[in-house]
Amino acid sequence: ITLDVGGRLIRALRTTLDRSPRLAKLVERFAVNMQCDGTIFVDADIEVFSHVLSFLRRPDTFPLFWSKATGFDYGLYARVKEEARYFGVKGLVDWIEERGYEKAVKQNVKYEKPVEIK
Template identity: 40%
Template structure:
């Protein structure tokens, strides 16, 4: 069966399912480009398992993966900032960085490593 870049693909990440276009995953992620861009995924059962329904299982945190997928879809960097406290959620950024590195999303990894989020939210002294 040929691979079409604009075909839909379903991922089961932990206990959640995500459906997106194949192109969305492969454009900014070297991991997904290597796995589904070349149709190698079905032969790579050590890391990923193809479910009976054709979805691809990924053993990752679905809450964090939601932010990964949002970034792949839009290119918008996530802002984890609490307006009430005036603080960033550094734990979320470290979790996201770990998954961005795993999925080889270099732009997102670099943005977090360089603390780009600090420049995204103007802070005022209280």
Template identity: 35%
Template structure:
């Protein structure tokens, strides 16, 4: 499957747009697998790629992929769970380095 350079996402009802290179930044992650064609990705009725998680949390995952920034401390626990789910092992490490271990 061929993906466009700019990806329109529907993440739990929140519409986000990002680059394919952002989603595939870490080749061993689930996101890279989804947007390389290794895993199927559903589309919504408007043709956006659908990811069934909370968009308000996922935006922090995208910001890490874009800029390597960590989320605010009040979101760190949720973002860590998403990072682990999507196989982004560098994000939990960055959160721990910034805030210590957050369960």
């Protein structure tokens, strides 16, 4: 099945989309939502939706938005959570609400006592 998400075409298996109640319903009614080119339009932000779709494809793999320089991207987690809630992806919503991402990163902080100069 080809989805048009924000002008970007994404292909996904029907079984993948069926993991989301809202996407499954959209595909069931595909004749209504199908565009002239045979794609199904999904009104979503591709940058956020892509993380939800990745989770639908691999439900045991959660998104990690973290870098050493900036830490966690809490704003992106909030947007992904709301998109997942909209599409009925409970496992992803629960993981974000439980802050599962904080358990996925371990940081070691090394502190060296300053040398005292006399």
